[in-house]
Amino acid sequence: MAVDSIRSAEAVRARGVSRPWRLVAGAFLAGSLLVGLGVGPVGIGAGGIVESALSHVPLLHVHSPLSSLEEAVLWQIRAPRVVLAALVGGMLAIAGSTYQGVFRNSLADPYLLGVAAGAGLGATLAITYGHVGRTGALLPLAAFVGGLAAVAAAYVLGRSAGAARAAGSFVLAGLTVTLFLTAIQTFVQQQHTNTLRDVYSWLLGGFSTATWGQVAVAAPYVAVSSTAIVLHRRMLDVLSVGDEEAASLGVNVARLRLLLVVAATAGTAAAVAMSGLIAFVGIIVPHTIRLLVSTSYRAVVPLSLVVGAGFLVLADVLARTVVSPAELPIGVVTAFFGAPFFAVVLRTSRSAR
């Protein structure tokens, strides 16, 4: 306990993002996006991509050297995929960091309050009873609504358990809701085995069918949610010292918590609705930043957004190249390559102290 409060006080004093780290994070995202756009089962040279990009800029009169097929592959299949992966990755990471701060729980991830289970149930019901299919337009809506409803239920349950133990009771409420909804989902799935593959393929998550339409739907949620969270990053530092301490500093803890949870949840639900369940990003990215840069949320929150975006773009590159031209589920990639990386970060940062 003593160590915790010392750490928290340290976090409050710690500075925001230093300039070199800002550059590193920015370069990482830019590099990831370029790799994402440049790598795929179809080889398109970097020069061709640049010229093709310029040819879309009006008044420049650059002619694209690519065939119409390559143009279609690059801008209609690959580009939306890269952008969607960036949006989802950034959103999951920043939401993860927010949940960790709001609930003062380093194991919290964006799915803590049941958004994944709710979205999963929504998607399962839509596929099974709505016959919307794996890429139907109603599927994301069902997942989004399910995710929000689950978190709302967990929030109400957690609040009713008493404000004194607030942070802890929310975690338990989230667990309760998750287990309950998962039970329903498993039951529905087991009763309708003919839709098993569709449900399973949605749960695994991925960007193989990303379109600009999906990007357009997800982008506003990610923009609004992440802006709201970034604006409150200092408040997360205040919250990290404890509910009572934060209240004594003049913070309306309950209201702040609600605002941050709503922001993180709406963004996460939109991300999950577009891409299915992608584990790991929401935990590993914020913690890597804590270990490498700073424990202050002034650093963790904005860097999570940027690094999370780059991380998921790179993970998706691996998903579509490792067994190219076949695909791997992205959740496999994030955990398989993310876990060893995180283990290394954990070890080196320990020994450095």
Add this chain to the structure above:
Amino acid sequence: MLRRSLIALAALAAALVAASPGDTAPSAAAFPVTIHAANGAVVIKARPARIVSLSPTGTEDLFAVGAGLQVIAVDNDSDYPKDAPHSTLSGYTPNVEAIAGYNPDLVVVSNDIDGVVEELQKLGVTVLLEPAADTVAQAYDEIRQLGSATGHAPQAATVVHGMEVSLTKILRSVPKSNRHLSVYAELDPTYYSATSSTFIGRILKLFGFRNIADAADTTHSGYPQLSAEYIVTSNPDIVVLADTVCCGQSAKTVAARPGWGGISAVKHGRVIGVNDSVASRWGPRIVDFARAIAAAARKK
């Protein structure tokens, strides 16, 4: 002359009468019979009259060979033929007690899930395991086995012969110049596909088509998930959609996919929607499947 014709007619009539009694009064001499199914040599002592089928393909086979009247219950996924005695039994999560409750004298399964075969045998129920066929020959074998097991061996032979003749005719209907076409067989809208080593892939292979999923199947699963980029640049001449029922895919939705409008199959109208279950079963309806493929493959 007339007399000769009459005699010939009479002989023909007699032959017909002789050939048909399988339906009404099967000879008792056919039993006991030993069937070499996937679960070993199974002895069937008498003509089964209370058959439970937990395999949608098994159900189609049984009805095709004329054993439909002996079937008392089929599983919840058996949706063909329509007049099969549907039940809530499941082939995926089989409940031995529920199956035994029907007091069956023969149970047909395609998967030995949770050791259901042994469990049923312990209760003294005869079980035939007829797993997913890898080849057309294996599919024929299963039809013959189910025919012999139910006292309809001659009809089963007729069914198989009819399928062979039809398939040959269908294959020949596609001109040689179109036999080299490339094909993409889609199982779901996230681009899971079937290679030439799968059953559906082998039927496509019979035509001589080049399957674009073959090169992608690095793990030899038979069902790799392809990337959209790869499919579009492979520019398949034929697209077979086995996700029309589950996922509402059609020639229209394929043409509307970003980047897909320019592929050969879309341009030449060779995007074929087939019923998901026809494409995933290995029963008599593979002929319908082949016919649909041929109709599209004949297009210039």
